Amino acid sequence: MMMRMSGGGVCCDREYPASKMAASMEFSLEDLPSDPLLLILSFLDFRDLISCSYVSRRLHGLSGHNPLWKGLCQKYWLLSESNKTQKGQSWKDLFQEFYGNMGRYIDHYSTLKKAWDQLKTYLSQKCPRMITSLKEGASEEDLDAVEAQIGCKLPNDYRCSFRIHNGQKLVVPGLMGSMALSNHYRSEDLLDIETAAGGFQQRKGMRQCLPLTFCFHTGLSQYMALDSMEGRSRGEIFYQCPDQMAQDPSAIDMFITGSSFTEWFTSYVHNVVTEEYPIIRDQIFRYIHDKDCVATTGDIKVSVSTSFLPELSSVHPPHFFFTYRIRIEMAKNAHPENICQLDTRYWKITNANGNVEEVRGPGVVGEFPVMSPGKVHEYASCTTFSTTSEHMEGHYTFHRLKNKEEEFNVTIPRFHMVCPPFRVSAVRAQGSTSSLLGPPFDENSSDTDDYEEGQGLNIPPPSGRCPRHI
Incomplete structure (x- = not known):
């Protein structure tokens, strides 16, 4: 039995052919209204x-x-x-x-252009002089010429970013962040493609590696692998770290900073524009602050941020160098009678093996700051350790200025320092252990609060070269 429309009602027709039914329902694309078609096309x-x-x-x-x-x-x-x-x-x-x-x-442009726009908008407000160091975008012909020069293809996301901005002029401070501790200073420029091509590596251990950044003071660069070889993956970004226990100079370990140019650049920009990396003295400092790493004792708050220094670290022997920046502040509404002075510090340092070291000493970096309502005191210090992570916690001991007998402890929150991902050299990975030299390493970490300079960060003049000093 077939059902069909007849006049204003529905009729039964036992002999209504299916072919006639289909024919009566046929319609052309031309018969459809535009709005639903446009809605479909919008997807x-x-x-x-x-x-x-x-x-x-x-x-x-x-x-x-x-x-x-x-x-x-x-x-x-x-x-x-x-x-x-x-x-x-x-x-x-x-x-x-x-x-x-x-x-x-087209698969990279919107992500990278958005990151560049966010970075420039932020820097124009916080440190505008860094904007003036950016170069105009490179042309397709420029990028093709670099590929011909080095005999290697550049990743498309790298090319895309350099079409937007061809790195920066070789200036200090660098766009890719700074770090200062005592007489050690690092500031990394984002290299333009011509300068990067001049530093392209073909030596054993660093074959097919292109520098992305450069620091005048340390000679440090971050490199991008342009091919999968010697234990690296194409597009991977890393700090080179010579294996100090190997006789073979091609034994180069890597501290990995990104899996691709896009991931490397956008994660850095995110840390800058969200103020994970603070602006200090018109420079981007690569300290990471854990928002939960804050402790308040009475009207005094202590917060900590940390940074890994690859240029002072090594995988073999395992020696990982971290700097930490501590901010001590007294609430603005604190009672004037609560003015106090820091006397001593206590640290409990625990490494990845569970070994604990305790450190006690006078003051912080040789100073005994007085805290008053609204006062902020910041200082930087460092620690080294031979396991891939450690955490520190402790307290400061203060006394009231109005009553020196009244002493109290202020908690320093626990903060963790974790070595970034690293990969051992292909030489070591292939089991070439006979070339290893050097004595057993010491697993103790060391707190150097006694030896760092005073409040804040001592940044040497840009023209000076800062030797490594631990």
């Missing part, structure tokens, strides 16, 4: 949208609908209404123009 990517334009005259017309291309322009090229007005083009034409120029980078 398509630009490649599929272009394909649809070849299906029929109707879809060809609808696939050029301006709002569809507006969304694609915003998604892939981060374009705004003002960009469209300035260009005086349709959204589709605008998309095609950008695609013609940057189409090979």
